[in-house]
Amino acid sequence: DSVAAILVAAGRGERAGHSTEGPKQYRTVGGRAVLAHALALFQSHPRIETIVLVIHADDRALCERALGPEAARVHLVTGGAERQLSVRRGLEFLRASGRPPGIVLIHDAVRPFVDHATIDRVIAAAIAHGGAVPAVAIADTIKRATSDLSVAETVPRSGLYGAQTPQGFHFEAIVGAHDAAAGSGRSDFTDDASIAEWAGTRVVLVEGAAGNVKLTTREDIAAADERLKEKLP
Ligand code: C5P
Numbered sequence: 001d002s003v004a005a006i007l008v009a010a011g012r013g014e015r016a017g018h019s020t021e022g023p024k025q026y027r028t029v030g031g032r033a034v035l036a037h038a039l040a041l042f043q044s045h046p047r048i049e050t051i052v053l054v055i056h057a058d059d060r061a062l063c064e065r066a067l068g069p070e071a072a073r074v075h076l077v078t079g080g081a082e083r084q085l086s087v088r089r090g091l092e093f094l095r096a097s098g099r100p101p102g103i104v105l106i107h108d109a110v111r112p113f114v115d116h117a118t119i120d121r122v123i124a125a126a127i128a129h130g131g132a133v134p135a136v137a138i139a140d141t142i143k144r145a146t147s148d149l150s151v152a153e154t155v156p157r158s159g160l161y162g163a164q165t166p167q168g169f170h171f172e173a174i175v176g177a178h179d180a181a182a183g184s185g186r187s188d189f190t191d192d193a194s195i196a197e198w199a200g201t202r203v204v205l206v207e208g209a210a211g212n213v214k215l216t217t218r219e220d221i222a223a224a225d226e227r228l229k230e231k232l233p
Contacts, residue, residue, distance in 0.1 A: 001101070001103045001127055001207070002038060002049055002099075002101045002102050002103070003015070003048050003049060003095065003101055003103045003105065003123055003220065004047050004048070004049060004051070004052065004094055004101035004104050004105070004171075005042045005050070005052070005105040005106075005166065006051075006087060006090035006091065006094070006103070006104060006106045006107070007038060007039060007042065007051065007052070007053050007054065007107050007108075008036050008054045008079065008083060008107070008109060009025045009035045009054060009055050009056075009063075009079075009108075009110075009126075010055060010056040010060075010080070010084045010085055010086040011025070011056075011111070012056070012080070012188075015216050016194060016216055017182060017217075018214075020047065020083065021133040022059065022127065023056075023059070023170050024061045024215055024221060025109045025110050026057045026059070026063075026215075027094060027210060027221050028064050028225075029112065029215075029221060029224040029228055030227075030228020030229060031206050031225070031228070032066070032219075033066035033108065034059070034061075034064060034110060034112045034215060034224070035063075035067075035109040035110075035112075036066055036067055036070070036192045037112035037113075037228075038053070038107065038108075038109045038110075038112045038157055039053065039067065039070065039074065040090075041112075041114050041116065041119070042105075042107070042114075042119075042120075043070070043073065043121055044076075044116075045116055045230040047120075047123060047230050048105070048119075049101070050075070050094070050097075050099075050101065050214075051075065051171070052074065052075045052077055052093050052094060053074045053076055053213070054077050054078070054086045054087070054089055055076060055079060056078070057078045057079075059158035065071055075093060077089050077090055077093045077130060077169045081106070081187075081218050082164075082187045082188070083089040083189075083190065084178070084181065084187050084188070084189050086108055087178065088157055088178045090106075090172065091104070091178055091230050092170075094171070095175060100172075101171050102127075102169045102170070103123060103126050103127060103168055103169070103170065103171060103172060104168070104190075105119065105135045105165060105166040105167070106167050106168075106169070106174075106192045108165045108214055110214055110215045110216070111212055111213065112212050112214070112224065113165065113209070113211045113212050113213060113224075113227075114165075114166065114209075114212050115209055115211075115212070117209075118164075118166075118206075118207075118208060118209050118212060119166060120192070121148075121206040121207060122134055122166055122167065122206055123168055125206045126168030126169055126170065127170075128202045129167065129202050129203070130170050130173055130196075130201050130202045130203070131167070131169045131170075131173065131174070131193060131196045131197075131201050131202060131203035131204070132167065132168045132169075132204055132205075132206050133164070133191075133204070133205055133206070133208075134159060134163075134166070134167075134192045134202060134205075134206055134207065134208030134212065135161035135162060135163050135164060135205040135207075135208045136164070136166070136208045136210055137160070137161055138157050138160040138161060138162055140157075141147070141154060141157060142154065142155040142157055142160065143155070148205070148225050155160075160204055163191055163193060163205075164209075165191070165210050165224070166227070167191060167192050167222070168217050169192065169196060169201070172196070173196065173199075173201045174196060174201070176199065177192075177195045177196045177199035177201055178195060179197070180199050181195050181196060181198065181199070
């Protein structure tokens with residue numbers, strides 16, 4: 001099966017606060033932009049033939065500066081107002097390319113610590129089952145609370161996992177699921193596995209990595225910078 005990857009980087013990153021460097025995927029950590037770290041892990045993976053990077057229409061110059069000559073090795077596509085719509089633009093690009101892949105991996109560009117072993121597990125399970133999600137068991141006790149932070153209930157943690165990316169799918173199955181979701185007027189799905197599940201595609205969990213965190217807040221970005229600095233000689 002041929003494998004393509006879509007990296008979504010068209011968000012505005014508002015929860016991370018404003019920075020002169022732009023949205024969080026363009027912030028410099030460990031000497032280069034968050035999305036450049038994520039992209040490098042996909043570019044260096046031997047199975048991945050095509051990479052689509054979905055960016056905001058306003059961020060083209062920012063992106064070209066962040067990636068340098070690497071920008072020429074990816075297909076830049078303009079995203080949409082919601083994550084789901086940005087992914088769909090990437091899928092449509094691959095569909096229109098004339099050489100649609102067998103398997104597509106969909107990754108949040110704000111996860112710069114993805115590793116090849118996780119990518120390998122996702123590809124293998126996506127081929128075998130249709131859809132695959134890297135996940136880690138939830139370690140914290142989970143509370144559901146009302147808007148005034150009164151605890152309404154404690155959710156039993158057994159069987160609960162945190163879903164990460166990249167998520168992998170048979171290309172035709174995830175395209176069909178996205179088309180159906182869009183056709184039903186829904187654009188509120190927060191990951192692609194939930195769209196596949198909703199459409200009836202089998203999705204299995206594979207072992208994720210505790211380090212494969214999603215950078216959301218200002219603190220996450222500072223912690224990522226520290227972590228990458230420690231790695232330097
Ligand atoms: O906002 P959130 O942290 O859930 O975003 C996850 C990923 O989806 C980020 O990499 C972000 O850039 C991307 N995204 C996108 N288009 C949007 C919203 C988010 O590509 N409209």
